[in-house]
Amino acid sequence: MASLSPPQLRPPSPPLTHQQNRWSLDDVIGPEHCIEPFYFQDAPEQVAENFERLLSRDVFSEADAQFLYDWLLDRGVSPAFRAMLDCWLEDELKHYQALRRCYHALAGVSYGEMDREATHRAKKRNIEPIADLLVDEFSILLLLAYDEIGSTYSYRRDLAEFYQHFGRAIAKVGQHLVRDEGQHFSNAAELILSLYPDRLQDVPATLVRFDQREKQLACTGSYHGTFFLDHAQEQARFPKDFNAITMQVIEARLGIAALPGQDKLKRLWQWKPEGRAFVPVA
Numbered sequence: 416m417a418s419l420s421p422p423q424l425r426p427p428s429p430p431l432t433h434q435q436n437r438w439s440l441d442d443v444i445g446p447e448h449c450i451e452p453f454y455f456q457d458a459p460e461q462v463a464e465n466f467e468r469l470l471s472r473d474v475f476s477e478a479d480a481q482f483l484y485d486w487l488l489d490r491g492v493s494p495a496f497r498a499m500l501d502c503w504l505e506d507e508l509k510h511y512q513a514l515r516r517c518y519h520a521l522a523g524v525s526y527g528e529m530d531r532e533a534t535h536r537a538k539k540r541n542i543e544p545i546a547d548l549l550v551d552e553f554s555i556l557l558l559l560a561y562d563e564i565g566s567t568y569s570y571r572r573d574l575a576e577f578y579q580h581f582g583r584a585i586a587k588v589g590q591h592l593v594r595d596e597g598q599h600f601s602n603a604a605e606l607i608l609s610l611y612p613d614r615l616q617d618v619p620a621t622l623v624r625f626d627q628r629e630k631q632l633a634c635t636g637s638y639h640g641t642f643f644l645d646h647a648q649e650q651a652r653f654p655k656d657f658n659a660i661t662m663q664v665i666e667a668r669l670g671i672a673a674l675p676g677q678d679k680l681k682r683l684w685q686w687k688p689e690g691r692a693f694v695p696v697a
């Protein structure tokens with residue numbers, strides 16, 4: 416006999432707008448991965464030292480994702496953003512672990528030492544320098560898109576200049592980083608389109624504010640450890656028009672500008688200072 420009870424009313428599920436590049440960390444690189452000595456001998460001069468310096472920062476920038484996630488949940492986010500953030504955090508913490516393994520293999524830094532450094536850096540966190548940019552969910556999503564597209568091209572360059580010289584496992588980590596960060600950018604853009612279509616006219620001016628703030632932060636040479644605008648610490652490693660082009664990429668993804676030409680997009684990760692074989696890490 417058919418049930419006479421009324422149909423259960425369920426709250427609407429958030430729209431599933433996010434996608435995830437799924438990969439297993441342990442399948443790609445183990446915690447005690449060893450880089451064969453010939454890779455160090457074959458790598459171009461100074462590449463290993465510069466890669467080491469790069470990882471000594473990037474490892475911890477990835478860990479900052481947990482702080483940002485906690486801060487956002489504390490502030491309150493929409494169900495759709497929360498669903499996307501859960502996948503995002505899973506990826507970012509995987510990046511943290513992956514980079515720890517790369518750093519350990521490349522430079523021999525112990526995991527205990529990295530834990531101590533992470534604790535030390537956590538004490539210096541300060542969201543104050545960017546708090547006024549995080550005025551509403553639209554701005555936060557746009558800042559996330561801004562950061563993730565920067566990370567995508569930054570890792571694309573690092574893959575070509577560093578990761579690919581130290582064997583398959585390290586190169587594979589670099590490839591997944593590029594893919595994941597690109598997906599994070601795309602997911603943030605999709606959420607803006609689905610949740611805040613009426614705010615698209617605010618995108619260009621808001622992006623200009625992000626760019627200006629990043630340049631100000633770069634002048635002070637400090638990174639505040641909150642995940643956002645982490646590229647402020649390495650402005651010298653990008654071509655001068657990096658932000659202008661990535662901002663146009665964001666606008667194009669949101670359907671309010673044309674995509675920059677292929678030559679400009681390639682320059683985002685292929686640019687090098689004159690006379691250099693790669694972009695040095697200060």
Ligand SMILES: [Fe+2]
Nearest residue numbers: 477507510596
């Ligand atoms: Fe990441």
Ligand SMILES: [Fe+2]
Nearest residue numbers: 563595596599
């Ligand atoms: Fe990301």
